Amino acid sequence: MGIRFDSVTVAYDGDVVLDALDLTVAPGEVMALLGPSGSGKTTALRAVAGFVRPLSGRVLLGGRDVTDLPPYRRGIGMVVQQYALFPHLRVEENVAFGLRARGTPRAGIRARVAEALEMTGMAAYARRRPRDLSGGQQQRVAIARALAVRPGVLLLDEPLSALDTRLRSGMLAELARLHRELPDVSMLYVTHDQIEALTLADRIAVMDRARLRACGTPAELYRRPADAFTASFVGNANLLPVTAGTGTAVFAGTELTVATGGVAPGARATLCVRPHLVGLGDGPNRLPGTVTAIQWRGATHRLLVDVGGHELTVDVPESTAVPADGAEITVHFATEDVVLLPAGVSHD
Secondary structure (H helix, E strand, O other), X not given: OOEEEEEEEEEEOOEEEEEEEEEEEOOOOEEEEEXXXXXXXXXXXXXXXXXXXXXXXXXXXXXXXXXXXXXXXXXXXXXXXXXXXXXXXXXXXXXXXXXXXXXXXXXXXXXXXXXXXXXXXXXXXXXXXXXXXXXXXXXXXXHHHHHHOOOOEEEEEOOOOOOOHHHHHHHHHHHHHHHHHOOOOEEEEEEXXXXXXXXXXXXXXXXEOOEEEEEEOHHHHHHOOOOHHHHHHOOOOEEEEEEEOOOEXXXXXXXXXXXXXXXXXXXXXXXXXXXXXXXXXXXXXXXXXXXXXXXXXXXXXXXXXXXXXXXXXXXEEOOOOOOOOOOEEEEEOOHHHOEEEEOOOOOO
């Protein structure tokens, strides 16, 4: 079952929190809504769930207009950040709750609960109560409850934000496995964590200030972002103010070679290059700089380098000889690793 936002606008007390969203999620696709707090991503998900009524526009599920339907008639499952399990009910009773609310026959409930618990690896915990489970196990129960109703659409609202790093990694793997096992279920996944979006999603919709800024595959948005905001929010990015030329860009008086893009010669632009694609020493597109900080990150060192009054981030392997803090160095990057974007950062 696919999802379609047809120019959906939502406002609270006259304040627009989702502005004319046009977005389509294909059947069986995982779409991540990625953006900072207040960008409109959770509002979009709540519009699909039926918890908010659009001011204008339509929400369609499987081609059917559900804008005016109550949540229980939309055929969706939902997993929220805080699990929302009933503490007095056993795991199997929590998973059965939605089925009972829908009037599913008792024999059908037993079969579906067993199926959902098996799918999420929680069959051995059916008789336990939520207080006897870890955070990751509680989240699996919440997912099992959503899957038990066999939804055509699964909505996930920051489902891993309450978990520690290790559990989050494990649950990402579990969600990816579920996606493979449920190829007909569309998932709309709200997160502000770019790693979750890059790991799980087939496509990512980047939201900012109630609007959709960009949409594409993780690789597309990472390698060829549409604008500076997308570049900075999907992975780490160095963004330098430049003046565009023909196959060149001028930064702080230095002419750099760049791939030609959609920025007219003479226009202000933003040069984007990822930290791991910046090298130390001699090479193409050389820039002098001063090391202002060094951060050890296990497998890499992150260097912060002042280049022409702008901070450049350089990630180098841990085995690389690292210059001292305060050292004068030269950095470089290849032409093919640069993306020239419309001006999106201050040139002051």
